[in-house]
Amino acid sequence: MCRMTIPEPEHLSGADLTAQGLRPAGQGRVLLLACGALAREILALVRLNGWDHMDLACLPAILHNHPEKITDAVRAAVDTHRADYARICVVYADCGTGGLLQAACDEMGIEMVPGPHCYAFFDGLAEFESRGEVTSFYLTDFLSRQFDAFVWRPLGLDRHPQLLEMYFGNYEKLVYLAQTDDPDLTARAEAQAARLGLAFERRFTGYGDLARVLEGWAHQGAPGTGALQSL
Structure with a gap:
């Protein structure tokens, strides 16, 4: 199971990547590449549901104050980790990127969370x-x-x-x-x-649509995963 400590914002820069729980590449392993603001919720769902085939890497949450930097940061992180995972899934919504993040994910052939921002997918x-x-x-x-x-x-x-x-x-x-x-x-x-x-x-809201999206990704990566546990 992955472990993560979220640094205080003053220690983060737009180029920082905090990755925790990374394991050697293996069939079915999934990397969740996420906004640091979602780390607690993602880790809670992973632990609660026993999704041991899923690891978490987080970009700094402070990037939300600079959405023009998110797409390039995600691209760089995907390039860093692609060889180590069967699949990478991006746990961002559009988040102010004006559709650029979705276009980049489509180009890279990876999935991301639908919606305009985290408020929408938490609320549903x-x-x-x-x-x-x-x-x-x-x-x-x-x-x-x-x-x-x-x-x-x-x-x-x-x-x-x-x-x-x-x-x-x-x-x-x-x-x-x-x-x-x-x-x-x-x-x-x-x-x-x-x-x-x-x-x-x-x-x-509990975890809202975030829980359902992660469940879908978990089942794709590990057939036979049990029923979703959430708030």
Whole structure:
């Protein structure tokens, strides 16, 4: 089973790749090449379901602040690991790449998670699209933990609080898409909503469509894998 420790954002650069649990190449081995913001959820699903033929390598989560760098970083990581695995699957949605990541995956002949971003696949793609919440700002478990590192400081709000209205003036509520039932994370998310001057809604999603996508990949790589275990 793979093991992973997520470095703090200040130690990450756009070129960093954190790979854990890599094993020698073998028939049926699958590498999940993922955004670091999804590491906890992916590892939880792998452990819970006993998908021992799946390993995890993560690109820095901070790349989400620079989506123009994601596609090239994924290409480089695929080139690094392709010889060691029967299959590589990309655990990113479009994530602001404007279709470039999907085009690159198609070109490389590898699968990726469908949808515009992780908020949509946690919520469920059909449900997310039907809501049409254009005035909602979203947090996940990861962003609830790392709000200052991935939202507040990168937007310069620690240095220029007057920018708050410019960034968030058109939002009406903060929606916390909770992967786990954690009172501390809920309290953190609610505090961030108050900080932004937004109404607060908690929506328990579990792992959403991410669990179903990984299950499909797991079954392709290891026939006879048992029924999906999820939240």
